[in-house]
Amino acid sequence: MKSYRVATIAGDGIGPEVTAATLKVLTEALGASRITFEDMPGGAGHYSRTGEVLPDDTFAACRDMDAILHGAAGLPGVNYPDGTEVGNDLHLRLRFRLDLYANMRPIRLWPGVRSPLRDFDGGGIDYVVVRENTEGLYASRGAGVLLRGEMATDTLVVTRKGTERVARFAFDLAQRRKGAPRDGRARVTVCDKANILRSYAFFRAVCDEVHGDYPGVEIDYAYADAITVHMVKRPDFYDVIVAENMFGDIISDLGAATVGGMGISPSAEIGDSHALFQGAHGSAPDIAGQDAASPLATILSGAMMLHWLADRHEDADLRQAGDRVEAAVGRVLAKGDHVPRDLGGQTGCNAMAEAICRALSEEDKTK
Structure with a gap:
């Protein structure tokens, strides 16, 4: 049974929080033996410390591993001399160097979302x-x-x-x-x-x-x-x-x-041989570290990643895991007990991930 390696760039602002929440959900859905997430540095904060937004080792990992999962990048005031933002340059460099020519943005109204x-x-x-x-x-x-x-x-x-x-x-x-x-x-x-x-x-x-x-x-x-x-x-x-x-x-x-907004909007940047998955939102540094961010966009991007890997490798287990993640998100939102703040609720980032993991676990018990 094939296992997969995913280059994971948590990045800046809320990036580390939504990335950690997503890894928890994807591991619950698929199991740690099937997929390994390898944390790689990059982003505006890394640029501030080192002068590099996308280190060579990070690019090599993104090029050579099976997929790329990205949290978010960008920090206020961290700009290049021409005034453009450093954070955007991370995925732009990956986009052009890996020829990720199709940006896929699903627009779906989930149950329970107004x-x-x-x-x-x-x-x-x-x-x-x-x-x-x-x-x-x-x-x-x-x-x-x-x-x-x-x-x-x-x-x-x-x-x-x-x-x-x-x-x-x-x-x-x-x-x-x-x-x-x-x-x-x-x-x-x-x-x-x-x-x-x-x-x-x-x-x-x-x-x-x-x-x-x-x-x-x-x-x-x-x-x-x-x-x-x-x-x-x-x-x-x-x-x-x-x-x-x-x-x-x-x-x-x-x-x-x-x-419902950017907090529930996943995205994928796909080429013939490589793909990068991330929530469509920004790094939201104003709420970073407060457990206030919604991880849903990144979690749903992770489900898209499983579907892409499943199609690429003809792996039915990955397809099923991606479907299960999406179904679990739908059940949690429809029930209404756990709603992130950007959708009008009070549930924090970690609690949203835990609720989705419970929904996955409860599904397993009914089989």
Whole structure:
């Protein structure tokens, strides 16, 4: 029976707390003999002490191990000379060096969680934003031009290769899912501004070409401004949304707000050979060390990691463990006895992890 090694970077702020909670839950679900978590240094705090945000040994571990689990990175005032944040650079370096081209952000309304969209309380929101992760406007990071303090420019980059592969990722994902909650149809929505910019018209055209290989999946289109309205008024229409880097970044945060916030929003950055999993939230240094953070986004990211490893290695036990973690989170939230503070409750980080572990243990006893 195969065992797995996961490079674990707890990082800054609440990162160590939510990471420890996640390791507890994943170990309960799978057992210590199947997966080993190897703690590696990195982040803004490490940079402050050593001058390195991503040490060579940490990168080597991330490259060579089976997956990467990250807590959070970033601290106030820890910036590079150009003013950009050091913390973001940790996963950005991993993203580009390991070619993690597809950012996957599930948007799901869990039982027991109250949505700001009252019409959807009790369910009806369950889609995934797939964000192209290596190109778009963010490709200009570090390469933009600031001219004599008077003018700044950044370049939007869209390539055929980059768009084809993220579009194929999105259509493959739609084939595996159950379809949109409204009508059960497998659907990929292309989010762009094809009516204004040639780069986005090209993005749409390449997605159209890829769609030709997926006759069982519908294709839909939405401009980036209009989709912000549709995600609020008819979120049940969506199944998979694929978008350029910056647009995907923005709309995935909006989606998270409709299902409870960033504290319950998992994410994965996936390439052909490597993948990084982390909660979509920041490092929240203002509540670090107070046991006040919600570990749910990181725990659900850990479940995504188990699913990715299961698909990659054809390991049914990992698939089952990931399903069990998600089901345990759902049962705990639906029961309502343990609710994290960002969702209106009073349960701390450790207690949330313990409640989910109990739900897993109780499931085992009923088998």
